Amino acid sequence: MIDQLLSVVLDPLRLLDILIDGISSGAQYALFAAGLSLIFGIMRLVNLAHGDFIILAAYILFAISWVLGALGLPPELNPLLALLIAAPLLFALGYAVQRGVLNNTLGKDILPPLLVTFALSVILQNGLFLIFSPDTRSIDSGALSTAGINIGYRQVPVLALTTVGTALAVIGGLQYLFFRTALGRDFRAVSDDPEIAQLMGINRRQVFALSMGVAMVVVAIAGVMFGVAGSFDPYLGPSRLLSAFEAVIIGGVGSLWGTLAGGIVLGISEQFGSRAFGEEFKQISGHVAFLIILLLRPRGLFPRDKD
Template sequence: MGWLNAIVQGLLLGGLYALFATGLSIMFGVMRIVNLAHGDLAVVASFLALALVGGTGLPLWIVLVVTVPLFAVLGYLTQRLLLQRSLSAGPLATLLVTFGLSIVLQNVLLEIFSADTRTLDGGAFATGSFELSGSISVGYLALTTFLLAGAALIGIQMFLSRTGLGRMLRASADDRETASLMGADSRHVYGVATAIAFATVALAGLMFAMRSSFDPSIGPARLIFAFEAVVIGGLGSLWGTLLGGMVLGVTQSLSAQADPALTLLAGHLVFLAVLAFRPRGLLAGRAA
């Protein structure tokens, strides 16, 4: 693989990281919650899709259409029934709640599906590609994932800026008490933000499941990549997640071209460099 092709593949990989990071960024920007179960939710979506495909025989695209809205509903209910109770107790309480949720999800998946690695069969779509030139090839799945990440960010941005509920969400993110005086129901607003976060992480989980193998224990690794993309791009910045994902993806791809053993280490070093020299990230801002 040539260096130019490595850059292209890294940019496309950044789209997947951006999908993972979007929900994490939204929950932090709106509720100041770092969801430690974020990666495990992506794995749950992967196993749910696998079960639906195997149990019902539905086409994969229908499973995707069903799973993402289902996770949005699950996110709303999780916030209202679980996370809302911990918000008033402070950030440490929410960390402990999401950490506990992560442990529970991993053990439930182990109990149901065992520790075997699985993959979601995407057929020719997952393995096919087209050539831009003699040395650069673009996979259908990788390109679709990148486009979905861009579409998700554009859709969320339009929702936040052009709808009454979206503007209320932004106001609650800035000043919850003032927004409440203006009639905003913070519980409903936070539920909507969590629903969006769960929907995007489910989409990320499905794209990842077609791209690579997965098992019940890989959630924390997905969380690390999402967290690094958020920090590199800028805490609370929606478009920063895409930039951070692309920086992380290109770094890993170029380091793999030089030495495959450095793939993960190089990404972690970039993350540490950003923390050291630009702790607010490359595009510091607000998720809302």
């Protein structure tokens, strides 16, 4: 084990591998986490069904591809085009769930939102299981899934670069929305003090519903990237949620760029663990890195001033 560890640590190319693959999987975690971070920042709501919504988005993609195939069209999917269908669907779903159910659970007691989203998670998992069967699915995205760029000693998958680019764009976009738009001002107002915001004429329930809608658009993007990147089954939601949650905590609650950093820390830890100790240590390494950071810096790497 020590030999394997040294052979990794002392080899610059293998360290570079860890960096490249860690950043690309970290970007994916950041995509999973951005929506979670957003709604927690705005309404202190932890959505335990977040991961299952990501999987739902991947299945919507799968369904679109299936319909294309059934219509006799080529089933290869342009992810951007799929997103045009999935994003409005998920926005509407998020808006409706927040308006119809989750708004009624927000308050001092943390139990109701946790339980309701937990129940949603169970419903989504079993719903997907009933509709799509427990089989593992994958999506044919044509050339995108196999293309690579040669950087001398190895290939970097185009998909990895796309994921990193998407994560940067999503977080930059959310940051812009949050600090430069009227809707973002409402988000910040209800986040700072929902009662005063209400007094100032902001419809809190409406703003909460819109923020969930926006978060679900991010979920759609994350789900599309996840669906294109690999295979999935109905029960993968909880582990996506955990990665997302860890990225948020590592980065510091409420900081979107921190979430990106958190995702990358997680990705690099997993890649390091998997290469230095063996594939079966991949998951543990990520979790252990999270726990160590939690013990050393309970408020994360980039904590917000107030919480």
